[in-house]
Amino acid sequence: MGSEPLPSRLLRSLFLFFLLSLICGSQAEITVYHDNNQAAFTTAPGASYTGPHAYDPTSLTPPPLPTPTVLTTIPINLQNAGTPNLSIKQKGSFFGFSIEMSVTNQVLGKNSSLIQVPFLNLMANIVQRAGSVMVRVGGNTQESAKLVDDGVIKNGRVLTKDLTGVTGRTQTPPLEFSRDLLYMMRNVSGLVNVHWFLGIPWFVTQPFDLKIIPAATEILGDYLLGFQAGNEPDMYSIPSHGHRNSSYGPYDYLGEFSDLLTQIDATGSDPTGQGKSKLIGPNIANFAWTPEMVWDTGFVDQFNDNLAYLAVEKYPRDNCNATFGGPGAIVADPQTLLPLYLTHDAHTQLLQPYLNSTMYAQTKNKPFLMFETNTGSCGGFLGISDSFTATLWALDYALEMAHSNFSGAMFHLGGQNVFYNVGPTPSLPLPFSSLPLLFPASPFTSPPTNQSSFHQWTVGAIYYSALVMAEIIGPSNNTQVLNYGVAGLSSFTPIYGIYENGTPVRVAIMNYLDDPTGANDVHAIISIAGATMPSSVKVKYLAAKTVVQKGGYTWANQTFGGNFESDGRLMGTEEIQTVNCDTTAQTCTVDVPAPGFALVFLNDDAFTEDKGAPSMTFATTAYTKTHNTATVDPSVLSTSNGFRKADHPIGGTSKPPSAAPRTAQAPLIAVGVVIGTIVAMLGRAL
CATH class of the missing domain: 3.20.20.80 (Glycosidases)
Structure with a gap:
């Protein structure tokens, strides 16, 4: 230890000083608030991410659009019965x-x-x-x-x-x-x-x-x-x-x-x-x-x-x-x-x-x-x-x-x-x-x-x-799937027909292309031979701004958010689009953005039967931590006095010193900060 360099000894002494200060010289706790839409801290420009890979924000560059351009106005001509090459019945x-x-x-x-x-x-x-x-x-x-x-x-x-x-x-x-x-x-x-x-x-x-x-x-x-x-x-x-x-x-x-x-x-x-x-x-x-x-x-x-x-x-x-x-x-x-x-x-x-x-x-x-x-x-x-x-x-x-x-x-x-x-x-x-x-x-x-x-x-x-x-x-256990391959259909725009007992009930349309201009949106023109097209169809969209987007995707406008944001339930209001059909031409045209996916319901029965059971969610029944688990609105808490636990067990986010009077204000030592992130409990009611 006698040969330890002076800078190392100084750093070690400083660390011990801070540690003793925390143990002996301070009984206060500090809570730092931040708005839900702001990061608790930021990384300096040029710094490399060193955390777990699942949360690495690094994104790739979308691939270039194909040349020559691909077919984006696509006729989807289904049959009401007798369709060949359907799959076995799926669950x-x-x-x-x-x-x-x-x-x-x-x-x-x-x-x-x-x-x-x-x-x-x-x-x-x-x-x-x-x-x-x-x-x-x-x-x-x-x-x-x-x-x-x-x-x-x-x-x-x-x-x-x-x-x-x-x-x-x-x-x-x-x-x-x-x-x-x-x-x-x-x-x-x-x-x-x-x-x-x-x-x-x-x-x-x-x-x-x-x-x-x-x-x-x-x-x-x-x-x-x-x-x-x-x-x-x-x-x-x-x-x-x-x-x-x-x-x-x-x-x-x-x-x-x-x-x-x-x-x-x-x-x-x-x-x-x-x-x-x-x-x-x-x-x-x-x-x-x-x-x-x-x-x-x-x-x-x-x-x-x-x-x-x-x-x-x-x-x-x-x-x-x-x-x-x-x-x-x-x-x-x-x-x-x-x-x-x-x-x-x-x-x-x-x-x-x-x-x-x-x-x-x-x-x-x-x-x-x-x-x-x-x-x-x-x-x-x-x-x-x-x-x-x-x-x-x-x-x-x-x-x-x-x-x-x-x-x-x-x-x-x-x-x-x-x-x-x-x-x-x-x-x-x-x-x-x-x-x-x-x-x-x-x-x-x-x-x-x-x-x-x-x-x-x-x-x-x-x-x-x-x-x-x-x-x-869906839950019928009688669903058959058809890869709808027609001449001229691009590998970037696969389409599947979904059948129940031989009858088409849904259409799944995918667009792998990445083009924010809209020039490569798919326009799927759906018809059914041997059946009358309805006056309108319902459509649900799976969406993101780009193929390299991380988190925040939406399914019918609902999402699970980004990293660390989900309790397993969809957030947001479900939005189901209604697309009017051309009753004269007996076609329905559904647009699919680039990139994106659309699920088209060809009739009301097909729309309602995709719900297999009543909605069910679960709340927490046990707590593994009882301190620093506030359940109040962050916007209210951020402007309040966090040190209120002395007056009531659930009145604050900071635990009072055990030996301090109920009205004591302990000194603050700026050597450590507890970052309080306020989240809604998993068991909040729908």
Whole structure:
């Protein structure tokens, strides 16, 4: 210490002086107020953003308009009956969510008694429109998760992570979880109609850890949709996750699936038989194997009585090198990739390898799922995954999957960082400063734990896609989707016809172009052969100013706001446009801005049937913090005396000194400031 430089000693002494002043010399508390429309603080010009990636304000530049110009006045000639190439019948719950198992305590709640109210509201929005929601809890972290006895995990928590035992390229931590996680899921289902997928740990197969099967079947009952049997087994071997030898192939997976069933019978782990009949496979990522390689083993026929679903997982591309690539790794440039997310052709190319399998699944009477997907694996891409681009992309992708005879798609969220919230630890290969610490592609994100008392949730771009998709499909479970492809139609303006029992009821029109002048707005001229057009149609718009906009999108003029602004309920007044039709020409012309999306309801029945259940919202029932949680209007509070708690427990925002008289005015020390951000309680009444 004697050789410590003088500046360091001075700084250390100054810090200790301030610390002692705070402890001994001051009993006052200071509250700084700011208007809701103003930032609490600003960044100096030229400073770089260093916070979590999900809240990074960095935007990309919209891609240039195509040359030559594309067709924007588009005739949409539908048929009232006999339309060819319609999809299989789809359920309103088609667009679901995949939650990485390790972050369920962030997303669902702390335990079965403390459920996240915003999550309930977000699910209730979907249920209102679709009737139910599918949610998968799993991912890489399910593969080594262990169900432990009650009482092993302390402090009322439902899971813990072993941060010293991370494995694989994605540095996945082993998990321990309690039965209370399953009770929490069951309590969620009791409030909103959520149905669940879970996974059986698959890294160790001799023996399998089967505890989750009897526990989940007992606790979740009919709310359990199925058990995933292996997560991306085609990536188990070296050089991917490294949990199998390099020769591991489809027949090895077939043998492990058989071993699972044998061990279930030998151990009596499925007393009801429900688990063995609700398995999901092969869940490959199309990395080292194709689906056909699995079908050719006889997998489906051999396990026909056990397979409730066939499933695959697919991201359009990955951003793993940005996080796990190490020195010299080639990292993708989001600006270069942006145009690839703004064209319908990208979806048809991505799904082409699965069209044979969706047809095959129908011959076996099995629903075919996209079990995990998003804009990009390993966290997505800054400026793409967290912008309006992702909203349009996911909606188009979901509609194309529905048209291609998938029976559902789960869009993945991974919590507060791309390591699925393992946080920086000495075992990680990269320094903390190099880690992108948020999952920008998440449909919704809870605030960091240390900000949960004053920040609300952030509803991401893809949740808007889910909400709109629920209205497109509706709750009838008889909806069929048609990719309306006609000669001359651009990949920038995809259109889908939505049918009920063969009759067109809605039209979904998308415009990927970015042109504020209006010159590239789409003018869709809708007609129906064999039917009389109504005098008017209703239209709901999904809107943003540009494809690179972050947050603040609107669906029929309603929004979830920006970062940290949502309790899971839509804000604003719903605005539904009425478009008059040309009864002489028997056409209705609907304009769609560039960029934007329009959902056209061709009759009143089609408009009313997209509501699947009564509106339901939830209020907080418990408080985890009772100090500095004011509930008064900020405009009133900002001009009042904040130090009134001495007169009444709820009369001020600053706690009085315990030893001070009720009328004392404690001295102020300008060495620290508490920034008070006043937010409306989650439980405010509608």
